[in-house]
Amino acid sequence: MKRLLVLDIGGTSIKYGIWKDDELSGTASIETPKxxxxxxxxxxxLTKQFDEKIDGVAISSPGAVDTETGIIYGLSAIDYIHRFPIREELSNLVKLPVSIQNDANCAALAEVWQGNAQAVKNSAYLIIGSGIGGAVVIDKQLKAGTHLFGGEFGYMIIDSQTNQTLSEAGSPVTMARHFSQEKNDGQHYTGREVFTLADNGDALAKIYVDRLLHALTIGAFNLSVTFDPEVILIGGAISQNEQVIKEINKRLKALIKEKEADGLTPTVKACHFLDKANMLGAVYQFYLENDPKENP
Structure with a gap:
């Protein structure tokens, strides 16, 4: 089994650790450089920091990653990583094989490999934070699409009158910002706090939570009729709220019945992995690219 340096590159920090003996160890983080x-x-x-010999570097990254060419397209908070052969340059730098995969795709791969999608062939993912990313897995294979937009469900328009996207309507961060503006009591609420207020009977919070759940349900319905997955997995901090998962399942079943989409039976679940999902998925991607036969 190979020993890998694993990196989860984000806009504010880089998480890192070592993959050895079938587990991550030595995990820590460092501020993302400028x-x-x-x-x-x-x-x-980092490749020289650990005592043991490193056999490769597995990276989870923002942006539209072309795993064939090793180039990151699209946009991200780290503008200097885009549109050049970054994988080749890093591999030449460290004198080791390097793999790079999109962070939402890594989260999906982690679930396929060791998480809540191990037992199914077809799955779809909504990774929810300040925006919404995602992934599509068909026959246990990640599908990036012709232009690497497979899984960019945040762009999905869910309101034909306003052209509002799923990222705009289904993000707890955006919901909290708009709620704080309308509440106008001098506080800046988090998404978690808005949910708590709704649970405690705050009328305005209930309206905002209902809108968010409605948007996510529409998103899940559209994924269901487009890809017919056995399971839709939700990631991000919101996935830890069991009532949210329960409510989306309830609403999705009602919407399927209302639209007479008979035969659709998707189940919405929380992702099994949280903070280490991207790193585990990056490891899986490394083996897919460099040594499929040794796929752990």
């Missing part, structure tokens, strides 16, 4: 030159120096330093 330049590509600094990023390279950090990665090079």
């Amino acid at each position: 330049t590509w030159q600094e990023m390279k120096q950090i990665i090079l330093k």
Whole structure:
């Protein structure tokens, strides 16, 4: 079994650790650097930091990652990682094989490999935070699409009158910001606090939570009729709220019945993995690219 340096690159921090003996160890984080030159120096330093020999580097990254060419397209908070052969440059730098995969896709791969999608062939993912990312897995294979937009469900328009997208309507961060503005009591609420207020009977909070759940239900319905997955897995902090998962399941069943989409039986579940999902998925991607026969 290979020993890998595993990196989860985010806009504010880079999580890192070592994959060995079938588990992650030595996990920690460092602030995301401001330049590509600094990023390279950090990665090079990390490959030499651990006592044991490293056999490769597995990376989870924002952006539209082309795993064939090793180039990251699209946009992200880290503008200097895009549109050049980044995988090749890093591999030449550290003198090791390097794999890179989109962070939402990594979360999905972690679920397929060791999480709540192990037992199913077809699954779809909504990774919910300040926006909404996602992934599509058919026959246990990740489907990135022709232009690497497979799974970018946040762009899905769910209101034909306003052209509101799922990211705009289904993000707890956005919900909390709009709620705070309308509440106008001098406080800046988090999504979690808005849910708590709704549970405690706050009328305005109830309206905002209902809108968010409605948007996520429409998103789940559209995924169901498009891909017919056996399971739709929700990631992000909101997935830890069992009542949210229960309510979306309830609403989704009602919507399927209302639209007479007979035969659809998707189940909405929370992702099994939270903070380590991207790192585990990055490990899985490394084996898919570099040694499928040794796939753990």
